[in-house]
Amino acid sequence: MPEQSTVKNDQATAKGENLNSNAKTNNADNQVLTLLDFESSSLPDVVVVENGLAKPIHKTQNQAGVTSGNQALSIQFLAKENYKSSISFKPKTPWDWSELGDFSLAMDISNPLDESTHIFGQVFDKKGQTHTRSVVIPKRSSNTYYIELKGHDLTLETGIRSNPPSWQSDDQQFIWRWGTKQLDVSAISAVKLSVTSLLNDKPLIIDNLRLIKNPPVDGNYLANLVDEFGQSTRTDFKQKIDSLAELNQVSQQELASLDGQLMPDRSKFGGWKTGPKLQATGFFRTEKIGDTWTLVDPEGYLFFSHGIANVRMANTSTMTGVDFKRGIVARAADDVTPEDSKGLNGVSVEAQQSAYVSSALRRDMFSWLPSYDDPLARHYGYRREVHSGALDKGETYSFYQANLQRKYGDNFIEQWRDVTVDRMINWGFTSFGNWIDPMFYHLDRFAYFANGWIIGDFKKVSSGADYWSPLPDPFDPVFRERAAATVAVIADEVKQNPWCIGIFIDNEKSWGMTGSHEGRYGVVIHTLGRSSQDSPTKAVFSQLMKDKYGDIRQLSEAWQQPITSWQAFDAGIATQDFTPAQLQDFALLLETYAAEYFKIVKQEVKKKLPNHLYMGARFADWGMTPEIVSAAAKHVDVMSYNFYKEGLHAKHWQFLKDVDMPSIIGEFHVGATDTGLLNPGLVHAQSQQDRANMYSDYMNTVIPNDYFVGAHWFQYTDSPLTGRAYDGENYNVGFVSVTDTPYQEIVEATKSIMRDIYPNKYGHLVAK
Structure with a gap:
């Protein structure tokens, strides 16, 4: 595109007229307004690259990637030193698309690699709102991808995390992730394509960034989605069940292949029987050997916990x-x-x-x-x-539970339980993950983790971004009472069973996120605005500052805020323009808050379950800050992280060396849409074989890491196609489908990983 046209694009993207003299139309019903066609010999000024390489390429260099004119944009997302890599298109003045009617942002994307690439697409408006989607670009492919920005589907709350496309097209829709569905399209400040935690560099070719009118909506796009088995009515796939007879035939074939026999090098509890033997305590524990952390099973064998989380009926409806x-x-x-x-x-x-x-x-x-x-x-x-x-x-x-009854009869639960354990053992797993039905606890066949939540009428605090729920106020005495009540129930379920590795309490709490002072110290900022009379945590914060500064004038000077008295501080203050001294105090206050939470939970766990490991609250990668991690490390036995990416990027996890604690991945997964599910999950693959390959790639970043003692896949079953009842998640993330049929590709990948897990994980310890 000529530079003059690019400037015009910035200033007059306006009101629906053509953006430059080269505006194009796909067909009579789908007008195209070109934003960027990359015909210039140099990068347009609107292109901003972070941790990547971008350049125009001529079609003689790569014919497949140029879909309009003679040139396209080649982008190389870099993995080696960077956790994130992106390309953004930022106009000098915001784009005004307010008079276009119902429309989408479209682009042509080609992938020259022999492996798929999962990318995020984000659109930002001038108000700071973000519209975030993602999509997988299949290997050796070229296609048109679009993000609906104004239209019928964006106005509906369906109870499905990601809806089916609302019109028929060969083009591929970016799948909804998070943010604001209805942006201010009169002031679009940027469009961004990004990747995170790549394991190797990924090139893509982008062409013809444009706006298209949405085709007419299919009035039945949300109707008749689910068949009698809970499967998609609109997709045929290899393992789709078409009749009760077929369901039973597939089930019988699988049952005949399950013998429930441990892999040859496994101990009774799943540890490394042919490896080093340490002190046996009768319960699971941790130990550091040289630079390597490990779990140790009750008989003293080295143990690595790999298994599946959420094996229960709770989220199947x-x-x-x-x-x-x-x-x-x-x-x-x-x-x-x-x-x-x-x-x-x-x-x-x-x-x-x-x-x-x-x-x-x-x-x-x-x-x-x-x-x-x-x-x-x-x-x-x-x-x-x-x-x-x-x-x-x-x-x-619950279609899943109905299918179990169809397969196993009226007393299906016991057979499902036993078949599930047989699968875990035959597939090579060593334990379950979190959220396991207590019916598995006393089979004495397979290691597990117990779990619980602390809920009740105790006071709360806020980080300002309370995704799942507000945070507890651990300084409220009622919090300890409720923690004790929860642990008492868990202890009664576990009954000191040696097959229980440890206890997870709570999950993915919104502690705060890095990236801004407001995000990182949200708990402190919001609590300081409250009264010490109403908030026990605020009262503790006030006392800490009184002990440190004594005279309110010293705090006022350090924070550069006109706070006239401690009474005013106690009543609640607003904070802004953070000084270095203030941020240092915020760090102290945040760690004090979190340390109290983890201290109380650990104390209650150890009172009732002294022989079992306290596994923490499983940090989401969006909800952990250095202060929170530091506070947890003082009290938990094992650090736990839920990390939904393609793998563990070394730079992102450098902090493990400073924390120096045994750590575990509490959740990860990869999904695809080739079996009719509408949403792959949080990490996208192009097919079942691709997700199996990506699972192996992820595990191969965990296994060599000296700090990780396990990794748990989320979850056992696919989500319901129409979204789980709690929040609409409709992901293809199961090892089994809604018909309880295993995905053989990922099962075989697991067997391959787990046959040699112990020599690959701990073999260097034998050499020493």
Whole structure:
């Protein structure tokens, strides 16, 4: 594109007229307004590259990547030294697309590699709002990809994390991730394509960045999505079940292959029987040998925990669009388990007699649901509360559980339990991960982790970004009472069983995130604005500052804020323009807060379960700051991190050396859409074989790391196609499908990894 046209693009992207003299139209119904066609001999001024390389390429250099004119843009995302790599298109003045009607941002992307590339696409407006999506670019491919920015689908709350495309097209839609669905399209400040945690450099070729009018919406795009087995009605795939006879045939073939026999080098508890033997304590523990951390099994053998999290029925149901006018019993005040961590929570016949359709949109998604007198009606349930979705309460149905009954009969739970353990052992796993149904605890066949939540009517604090829920106030005495109640239930379930490796309490709390002072110290900033009378944590913060400064004038000077008295400080202050001294104090206050949380939980765990490891609260990669990590390290036995990326990037994990604690990956996964699921999950692959390859790549970054003593895949089953009841997650992340059929590609990849896991992980210790 000529430089003059680029400037015009910045200033007059306006109101729907052509953006330059080369504006193009795909066809009569789908007008195209070109933003960038990369015909200039140099990079346009709007292009900004971070940790990457970009240059125009001529079609004689790469014919496949040039889809318009003679040139395209080649971008090389770099992995070696950079956790993130991106290319942005930033106009000098915001783009105004407010008069275009319903439209999408489209681009042509080619991938010259023999492996897929998962990229994020983000659009930013001048208000600071972000619209984030992602997509996989298959190997050796060239296609058109689009991000809907204004249109019908963006106005709907369907209860599905990512909806099907709302019109038929050969073009590929970026899949919704997070942010603001309806941006201020009159002031678009940037478009960004990025990757994170690459394991090797990835090139892409981008051409013809443009705006297109949305085709007419298919009025039935959300209807009749699910068949009687819970599968997609719109996609055929290798393992799709078409009849009850086929379901049973596939099941019998698999059962004949399961012998439940440990791999030859495994100890009774799954440790390395042919490796070094350390002191046996009768319970799992940790030890550092040289520079390498390891778990040690009850018999003294080195142990690496690899397995699957969330093996239970709690998250297998989806909202049906039905509710009841009466007969719903309220939750007990002393309940220690959130509703999404329970089973189906069925309702009475009386309640079912008052059923009504509360959402026709949801109800019409199903081609079949059983009548209440059908034998498969036992898999209906109820949710009195949800995190997000089209409904805030209502009836649910578990197709997964219904398929188990179809396979195994009315007493399906016991056979499902035993088959599940046989699978874990035959596939080579050494333990379960978090969130395992207690029915597995006392089989004495397979190691596991117990889990619990601390919920109740204690006071809360906020980080300003409380994704799952507000944070607890650990200085409120009620918090300790509720922690003790939770641990008492866990202890009664575990009963000092030696097969229990450790205890996870809570999960992915919104402690704060790096990137800004407001994000990192949100807990402190929001708590300082509260009264010491109302907030126990604020009272502790006030006392710490009084002890440090004595005279309020010294604090006021250090923070460069006009705080006139300690009474004013106690009443609540606003903070801004942070000074170095203030940030130092914020770090102290944040670590003090978090340390109290982890200290109390550990004390309660060790009172009741002294022989088991306290595994922490599993940090989300978006919810851990240095202060929080430091606080946890003082109290947990094993640090736990949920990390949804393609692998462990060495630069990002350098802090492990300073923390020097045994660590575990609590969750990771990879998914695809080739089996009809509408959303691959948090990391995208192009197919089942590709996700198996990416699983292996991830594990091969964990195994050599001296600090990691395990990694857990999330989860056992795919999410429901129409979204799990709690929050709409509809991911292809299971080792088994909704019909309880294993994905053989990833099973074989697991067997391959696990046959040699111990020599590959700890073989160097033998050499020493």
